Amino acid sequence: MRFYIETYGCQMNEYDSQLAEYELLRSGHEKCISPEEADLVIFNTCTVRKSAEDRVYGQLGHMKRYKKKRTIMVGVIGCMAQKSGQKLIDDVPHVDFVLGTDHLNDITRVVRFLQEHPGEKIVLTDQDDAFLETEELPRKEAGLSEFISIMRGCNNFCTYCIVPYVRGRERSRDPKRIIEEIMRLVAGGTREITLLGQNVNSYQWGKTDFLKLIRMVHDIKGLDRIRFTTSHPKDMSPEILQTLMAMSKVCNHYHLPLQSGSDTILKAMNRKYTEAHYRSLVETIRQADPLASITTDIIVGFSGETDADYKKTKEMMQFAQYDSAFIFKYNPRPGTRGWEIADDVPVPKKQQRLEELNAVVKETSDKRNALLLGEKVEILVDGRGRSSDIQQKGRTGSNKVVVFDSEEDLYGRLITVTITDAVGWTLFGKMASI
């Protein structure tokens, strides 16, 4: 069959779509680039925000029209599939299968069964730990930069978040398998890896915790860069940060989701850290490496957020001087504890706070980029620029894109550039050395 996968949500979903894609390719199915050409259309869904769910329901509605014209199979996988299960088929009867987050490797078996039994429906949403042990991406070739899943699930139950209910409790992968997977990738040409998990700091396999795992990865010869996402501030400490910052391969980009700068709201969100603790993390990074980047996620208008609470978030943003931030208006999700609590901040107020904080982050981000002017930074060259034949681009350890000119194709090389200009999110550089 010709298949098309549409992905919503986070990097974990992107990773899962790749898993589903490789499973299907391995079984002889063929990838295509639009639903119009496909015999099998799969939606890998997110349920963290209502808008993402609404978009999927909208797309599923279009599928009914497609199905009237020709025979296609429609599947829903990922978090929304896990949360809604059979209800998805009850709501949208032209959906053929629903696979929860632990059933991606069942996809070819399910597709084959439905080819042989047209009209049947399949829903698989139970938790299956065996999936974790088989989830290595059977990549055809190693990319320059690759994601490696190290754990799944989350035990934190933040008041607003659906993830622990749809992705289940924390389960870590065997470090031996993680290291073997990375070594294979490095042998194939990978220079940079990102360790991926809902809360990587909670990684634990026997006596191997996150720091021990990072040290093992750091020892892999031929690997140049290590990134990780996502960290939980409650599990980060100045000491852990100092240890990470002392490791030469660990990139100087720290994504620390703040969510709110008010202790009252952090408590209501069940985040289990304080504004003072968060501030100590920012201080540690800024003192040790002024050019490191710090990015964050923020929710405005959480239940009970007063003007004073909001002001504290704004103050923290000004203190942290974020390089970038994802800022969202609070929207309670069914199935979370937040759903039971009054959503009492009026929408116009949420909107006003969102716009103000977006302006703050634009200002701090411009300032952070301006700090790099004249600095020599190392970048990993990962592709071509758009403006001319000789323009190339790469990424700093702090995760900023730098474009520069070179006649020689430097793809895959670590080079040093001097930053000459900053326009919006893009930096411009001049080659200093290879």
Ligand code: SF4
């Ligand atoms: S740490 Fe909180 S926000 Fe992050 S996935 Fe877990 S419950 Fe959700």
